Amino acid sequence: MNRTLRSTKKNESPNALGIKGRELTSGPVHRFRIPHCFATDGPRYVYLDHTHAHNLSMLPKQIAMSVADIVRESGIYTWILTKVAGVGGDRFDIVGSKAFTEYEIGSKHRDLYYDVGQPIVYAAGEVQVTRKPYEVEVVFNLESGTFMKDIVKEYTSAQAAQAIEIAKTPTEYYKGFLEPLWANGGATIVRYTEETLMPKLPKTLTKSTIEAYRKAGYTPYQFASSVECDLYKMWQLLKDRIGDSRDFLTYLNEEFPTLPEQYRKMPPVYTGGKRRTRRKKVKRLRGGDM
Numbered sequence: 001m002n003r004t005l006r007s008t009k010k011n012e013s014p015n016a017l018g019i020k021g022r023e024l025t026s027g028p029v030h031r032f033r034i035p036h037c038f039a040t041d042g043p044r045y046v047y048l049d050h051t052h053a054h055n056l057s058m059l060p061k062q063i064a065m066s067v068a069d070i071v072r073e074s075g076i077y078t079w080i081l082t083k084v085a086g087v088g089g090d091r092f093d094i095v096g097s098k099a100f101t102e103y104e105i106g107s108k109h110r111d112l113y114y115d116v117g118q119p120i121v122y123a124a125g126e127v128q129v130t131r132k133p134y135e136v137e138v139v140f141n142l143e144s145g146t147f148m149k150d151i152v153k154e155y156t157s158a159q160a161a162q163a164i165e166i167a168k169t170p171t172e173y174y175k176g177f178l179e180p181l182w183a184n185g186g187a188t189i190v191r192y193t194e195e196t197l198m199p200k201l202p203k204t205l206t207k208s209t210i211e212a213y214r215k216a217g218y219t220p221y222q223f224a225s226s227v228e229c230d231l232y233k234m235w236q237l238l239k240d241r242i243g244d245s246r247d248f249l250t251y252l253n254e255e256f257p258t259l260p261e262q263y264r265k266m267p268p269v270y271t272g273g274k275r276r277t278r279r280k281k282v283k284r285l286r287g288g289d290m
Contacts, residue, residue, distance in 0.1 A: 014092075017155070017162065017173075018158040018161060018162055019151070019154050019158050020120070021082075021121055021122045022121045022122075022147050022150050022151050022154070024113060036048075036233070037229035037230055037233050038101075038204070038205045039204045039226075040204050040205050041204045041205070041207070044222045044224065045224075045225065045226050045229035046205060046220045046221065046229070047223070047233050048210075048213050048219070048220055049218060049219040049220070051219065052217045052218075052219065064095050064115045064116045065095065066095060067079075067095070067096070067184075067185035070094070070127065070185065071136050071185050071186040073098070073129065074130055075098050076099050076126065076127070076197050076198065077097060077126065077127050077129070078097050078099060078107050078112055078126055079096035079112075079125060079140070080094070080095060080112055080113065080116075080123070080144075081093075081094055081121065081123040081124065081174075081178065082116070083119065083120065092177075092181070094178070094185070095116055096112070096127065099201055100202075100209065101204070101205060102198050102199055102202065104198060108146070109144045109146040113146075121151070123142060123148070123178065124142070124144035124146065124148055124151075125141045125143050125144055126140065126141050126143050126196070126197040127140040127197070128140075128197050128200070135189055136186055136189070137187070137188070137191070138182045140178065140182065140192060141192065141193050141194065141195065141197060142170075142174060143197070151170075155173065175192045179192075
């Protein structure tokens with residue numbers, strides 16, 4: 001059967017093109033667990049132990065925001081395009097979460113997805129908002145490893161199924177669809193970029209950020225080098241798997257034969273001070289070492 005070739009209109013919705021959007025099939029990430037060694041402004045490295053974490057409300061503001069909320073405050077955000085309830089029925093809108101460091105603690109696309117109730121996602125990326133006295137500039141991209149790879153495949157499939165002109169790439173389509181949404185939210189200048197925006201954020205955790213995690217129940221362990229911190233992180237992530245009866249170094253030698261030599265030692269708990277019991281080490285950190 002012959003089909004008539006047609007073009008996509010500038011603001012034609014993803015649903016009108018036959019794009020069903022993306023949902024995650026895996027369970028939510030444990031929001032308290034952050035298996036990473038963070039550089040600090042010490043300079044030191046810190047591992048945030050989530051064992052006793054209990055109160056995410058104590059953390060820096062990282063809640064889901066509407067597009068109008070996003071453009072009210074300068075910063076860098078992750079965002080997703082989804083449907084929200086509105087007068088007259090559901091409508092497409094952008095929701096986002098502000099990032100405070102390059103690590104995107106609590107503001108990754110996966111975090112945002114679960115924060116807003118696991119919606120269908122039609123696009124995702126990063127955005128930088130710059131507020132000036134007489135203008136609000138929004139620079140956005142489509143950088144999301146969690147969502148965009150599958151969404152681009154779905155768009156390409158919709159092109160083939162509906163005979164949409166191939167000349168309009170996924171990037172061109174989503175630029176045309178998203179720009180009015182940013183403008184309707186209050187942006188006066190809207191630009192698309194291929195650039196990744198998160199590296200513009202601080203690459204270290206500040207004392208105030210670490211203190212916020214401490215109040216939320218995390219225990220920060222600090223180390224003089226990234227190697228020592230990585231080793232401790234590895235121990236924390238693997239100790240449940242290897243059990244108390246199996247020697248950690250033996251496990252490393254058997255499972256990771258190419259591991260660099262500097263990692264082949266027992267993990268430290270704290271460096272940079274006199275030998276202490278674990279209880280005293282934690283007490284010292286809580287006393288304001290960071």
